[in-house]
Amino acid sequence: MGLMQLRTIYNPNLFLNPSLSSSFYTTSSPISHPHCSSPIDRRAKRRREIGSRSRERVIIVASSNVAEPISWDEWKPEKGSQAPPLSDIFWPAAGAFAAMAVLGKMDQLLAPKGVSMTIAPFGAVCAVLFATPSSPAARKYNVFIAQIGCAAFGVLAFSIFGPGWLARSTGLAAAIAFMIYTRSVHPPAASLPLLFVDGAKLHGLNFWYAFFPGAAGCILLCLIQEVVCYLKDNFKF
Incomplete structure (x- = not known):
């Protein structure tokens, strides 16, 4: 039996919600080559990799909000203020x-x-x-x-x-x-x-x-x- 064509669809939302990954990776028929793993094993491994990446992405975004630039506005005159008469x-x-x-x-x-x-x-x-x-x-x-x-x-x-x-x-x-x-x-x-x-x-x-x-x-x-x-x-x- 020959290999059937494998079709994949890329969605950037997968990095944010790994639970959706299984709905976007489909095959027309299972691969029966003796040296290849089953489609179920590959999808499970793929979900684990995407889940790990999404957790790393969340951690990076959260840590970037901690350090904010110092504001010097309090050391300056009020914006739009004019010299009094x-x-x-x-x-x-x-x-x-x-x-x-x-x-x-x-x-x-x-x-x-x-x-x-x-x-x-x-x-x-x-x-x-x-x-x-x-x-x-x-x-x-x-x-x-x-x-x-x-x-x-x-x-x-x-x-x-x-x-x-x-x-x-x-x-x-x-x-x-x-x-x-x-x-x-x-x-x-x-x-x-x-x-x-x-x-x-x-x-x-x-x-x-x-x-x-x-x-x-x-x-x-x-x-x-x-x-x-x-x-x-x-x-x-």
Whole structure:
């Protein structure tokens, strides 16, 4: 008996689903040559080879998704962002100058009492209120709740642990937890506990520090913010 013609059909999906291989390899009649293996054995061996290749292919594809290129977008300006108009730069800067000038004048009046209104966190407060007035941190609720609460936790930590790293760490941790719990995150207020623990001149205020100079100074800064926002909206150049 002669060999019958063997017809094969190639399908690339076989590498993805080896179970389909048997339906694509057919013969018109079995081969009866004595030195050849049976068609069933050849098909079983072929399925094992295709299954092994498909498993290797899946592993390679999965491992290629692990390593992704480093993105440097966060180190660049926002895409499509344009330089702000000169008025949007001038008025916030002028507002910061006016705020520090007024606080400085108040310091001169309060100097005989040994207290000061100008503290470092007010620089960060000015940046938040004047440069990003629409941000959540610039909301009046966030400003005053965070200023009062964080300052109070600084006094409490100092009263329990005294000066040193433990009071600073505890006061800052409690202040951050307080802002998150009350939904009043205002980053400049987080520095108030550290300022009180390390500021010997402020220790005499005790729990009055919760209202002065932080909350009291923010009243002035919020008033100046309203003026700055009005000037930015109505006097553009």
